[in-house]
Amino acid sequence: MSTTDVATTATQGQMSQVAPVVHFVGAGPGDPELITRKGYRLVSEADIVIYAGSLVNPDILAACKKGCEIHNSATMNLDEVIEVMKRGASEGKAIVRLHTGDPAIYGAIQEQMDRLKELDITYAVVPGVSSFLATAAALKQEYTLPNVSQTVIITRMEGRTPMPPKEKLGMLAAHEATMCIFLSVQMIDRVVEELIKGGYSPKTPVAIVVKASWPDQRIIRGTLETIAQIVSQEGVLRQAMIVVSKVLDSDYELSKLYDKGFSHMYRSAKD
Structure with a gap:
């Protein structure tokens, strides 16, 4: 696990960093090459992957290692999803919750994260291409x-x-x-x-x-x-x-960003 894969938790009034047990990963819009490198790596390293039904391209799931436990959340309710995470956390397993696009948009991840907080299970979010x-x-x-x-x-x-x-x-x-x-x-x-x-x-x-x-x-x-x-x-x-x-x-005006008559901190205006 990368040193950048950390979750922040409050301990006795101080902030400490610990490795997250669950990663919420944005799988991107469909093209398997549009998942981030970090997201792909986490999927390939995961012991448990819970993915968002038919919306996730199965080519991404092909990255899962041999023996990875894979769950389709289309057939699960919230309690069942959390139970898989809870069991996996107790067994010391790396868990990926794989959502389509970017999970922050219509991903219903807030309710999952709040439940993980209640269970004191650490987590992190990896953004994706919406x-x-x-x-x-x-x-x-x-x-x-x-x-x-x-x-x-x-x-x-x-x-x-x-x-x-x-x-x-x-x-x-x-x-x-x-x-x-x-x-x-x-x-x-x-x-x-x-x-x-x-x-x-x-x-x-x-x-x-x-x-x-x-x-x-x-x-x-x-x-x-x-x-x-x-x-x-x-x-x-x-x-x-x-x-x-x-x-x-529609017709539109050209951007000032590349206008030769427009100066900014990196470039002087030209006649």
Whole structure:
């Protein structure tokens, strides 16, 4: 284990560093080469891996060493996941909880980490490449173009998980920022209705990337007034990121960062 793999715990009012027993690892959006080097190493060294169902590319699990105990959390509830971690910790085993994308976004890791705190089991988090970033790469698109959009909103349509009152999709739409909408393609009609009601023009460009970075990745384009019908025709129901933004089809100003007339601490302006 690397000297950088440490977790911080409070002991008698002082902070001490100990090796974590559990690593929450972001597996990336799908392409097995998009997991970080650290994440891949931890998977290859783990005695127990608990992975997030069909969303994790099985090619990543191929890195597990012989004899590694592998659990599919799609068939498990929270208590069962924690019980595997608790048992593994008591046996002195290295445990990886493998989530897709970056686990900080819709990963439901906070409840797991809080339970581990209660059990005094140390843990650490290894970030990953989120699917909203893999989507931008697939689209060959920058989300923050000068004079078009300088804000990216990451959100989802309200479903079984309710949204706080001030985070309803229609309210967020008032900003007309670049919006990356997770877990909502199956409700595309409602998404479109809320966005237009909230302030986006029906002509606003929309791009949907299905299974970003996977071999069977697909890109669907349209506008808010056409995208629902296109999605219905394409039969898209899951594993898709919705991007709504004028950056997808707009003129923009060039960045000041590389403007020859703009000086900063590393470069003087030139005529």
